Amino acid sequence: MRTPIATQMMMMGAASTAPATWDPAWVGSPIALSSGNLVATTASSGSVWRSTRTTTAKNSGKRLAELRCGAGANTSGNWIWGLLSTATTQSNLTYISSGASGGIWLAEQATYRTLTGASGFTVGAYTSSTALASSAYLQVAIDFSAGKLWITTAAGTGWMGGGNPDSGTSPSFTFTTGYSLYIATSLDSNGANVSSTLNTTGLFNLNPGNVTTFSPWG
Numbered sequence: 555m556r557t558p559i560a561t562q563m564m565m566m567g568a569a570s571t572a573p574a575t576w577d578p579a580w581v582g583s584p585i586a587l588s589s590g591n592l593v594a595t596t597a598s599s600g601s602v603w604r605s606t607r608t609t610t611a612k613n614s615g616k617r618l619a620e621l622r623c624g625a626g627a628n629t630s631g632n633w634i635w636g637l638l639s640t641a642t643t644q645s646n647l648t649y650i651s652s653g654a655s656g657g658i659w660l661a662e663q664a665t666y667r668t669l670t671g672a673s674g675f676t677v678g679a680y681t682s683s684t685a686l687a688s689s690a691y692l693q694v695a696i697d698f699s700a701g702k703l704w705i706t707t708a709a710g711t712g713w714m715g716g717g718n719p720d721s722g723t724s725p726s727f728t729f730t731t732g733y734s735l736y737i738a739t740s741l742d743s744n745g746a747n748v749s750s751t752l753n754t755t756g757l758f759n760l761n762p763g764n765v766t767t768f769s770p771w772g
Contacts, residue, residue, distance in 0.1 A: 555581060560698070560699075562600060563657070568634050572772070573754040573755045573770065573771070573772055574598055574608040574609050574610045574619075574752070574754045574771050575587075575590060575591035575592055575608070575609055575721075575752065575772060576591045576592065576593075576594050576606045576607070576608065576609070576739075576750075577591075577606060577607055577608060578591055578708050579653035580606060580607055580646055581594065581604075581606040581646060581747060582604030582605055582606065582645075582646035582647045582648075582767075584596055584597040584602075584604065584743060584763065585603065585604045585605075585741060587605055587606070587749075590648060591609075591750060592752050592753070593749055593750070593751050594606050594739055594741065594749060594750045594751075594752075595624070595741075595747055595748070595749040595750075596741040596742070596743040596747065596748050596749075597743050597747065598743060598746050598747045598748075599677045599743060599745035600743050600744065601742060601743060602742070602743050602744075603648050603649035603650065603652070603675075603740055603741070603742050604646060604647060604648075604649075604740065604741060604743070605644070605645075605646045605647075605649060605650055605738055605739065605740040605741075606646060606738065607630070607638055607646075607736040607737065607738040607739075608736045608737045608752065608754075608771070609736070610697070610736075610771070610772070611640050611734040611735055611736045612698060612734065612735060612771065613698055613732070613733060613734035614699065614769040615694045615698055615699070615769065616695070616696070616697045616698070616699075616719070616767055616769065617695070617698065617768065617769060617770070617771045617772075618693065618694070618696075618754075618756070618758070618765060618768045618769065618770055618771060619693070619696050619752070619753065619754050619770070619771040620691055620692065620693045620694075620752075620753040620758045620759065620760060621635050621691070621692050621693075621694075621739065621750060621751065621752060622689070622690070622691045622692075622748075622750070622751040622753070622759070623664040623686065623688060623689065623690060623692075623726045623748075623750060624688070624689065624720055624747070624748050624749030624750065624751070625688055625689045625749075626666070626688070626746030626747050626748035626749065627664035627665060627686075627689070627748055628664075628665065628688065628690040628746065629665045629721075630742075630744075631663030631665060631742075632663075632664070632742035632746070632748050633663065633664035633739070633740075633741060633742075633748050633750060634649055634650055634661050634662060634663050634664070634740040635660065635661070635662055635692060635738070635739050635740075635750070636650035636651070636659055636660045636661035636737075636738045636739070636740070636769070637658070637659065637735045637736065637737060637738065638654075638657065638658075638659055638735065638736045638738045639656075639658045639659070639662040639733050639734065639735070639736075640657065640734040640735075641656045641657035641733075641734075642654045642655065642656055642657030642658070642659060643656045643657070644657070644659060644738075647708075647771025648740075649731055649737075650660070650738050650740045650741070654693065654708070657733070658674050658675065658729075658733060658735075659738075660675060660727075661668065661730070661740070661748075662686075662692075664686050664688065664690075665686060665688070666689070667703075669726075669727075674729050674730035674733065675703075675727050675728070675729045675730075676727065676728045676729070677725055677726075677727060678702075678715070678717075678724065678726055678727055679714060679715025679716065679717050679724040679729055680705070680714060680715065680726040680727060681714060681715065681724065686707050690707060691707065691758075691759045691760050691761065692705065692706075692707050692760075693705070693706050693707075693712070693758060693760040694737075695719040695765055695768055696724065696735070696747075697719065697725075697768075698731065698735075699731065700720075700722055700728045700731075701728055701730060701731040702722060702725035702727070702728055702729075703725055703726055703727040703728070703729065704717045704719045704725050704726050704758055705726045706762040707760075709751060710760050711762065712763065712764070713726070713762050714726050717764075718764045719764050719765050719767075719768060720764045720765060720766055720767050720768075721764070737752065737771065739752075754770050754771035754772060755770055756769075756770040
């Protein structure tokens with residue numbers, strides 16, 4: 555049985571931090587939150603993009619988080635994950651990167667795997683050849699001090715491009731430090747109930763290794 559990283563830290567005497575959830579004060583209807591605000595689900599009628607983000611933004615340390623796209627995610631790319639700066643004017647009534655200004659955004663569709671780097675982000679060891687399947691997981695490791703970000707989407711196969719977050723090598727992206735970032739998700743209601751599940755506790759479904767110096771998003 556795996557022990558959450560947060561629990562391990564408590565056992566070692568480290569201070570406990572309540573895990574982040576999707577923010578009920580920043581969620582665009584018809585997205586509904588459930589399971590203690592860890593699951594965001596949009597209605598299946600019509601076609602409209604809406605977004606939500608985490609309750610907390612981070613700007614320091616080494617952080618880990620995991621997301622899961624729901625079974626309704628499709629090849630049209632109706633599920634997006636991303637990062638939003640606290641300085642952005644992004645609205646929750648559209649998708650991440652639409653009309654955003656005053657900050658940075660980063661967005662990736664579930665099956666297209668088309669990651670777009672915004673101002674301050676530079677593509678590193680990132681490839682878009684492997685699709686993120688419906689109901690699959692994505693894990694992200696972010697070193698805010700070094701301005702590096704790693705992504706993995708497959709259990710037990712390591713980080714994209716062979717990166718190693720602990721040693722700081724081959725990040726998926728590099729970015730300008732100093733930003734305070736939320737984790738965010740955007741869902742399109744066309745044709746299916748699409749959901750996005752947030753996991754910031756440390757009991758992750760993907761275990762690519764090389765993150766012993768990283769802590770859950772919290």
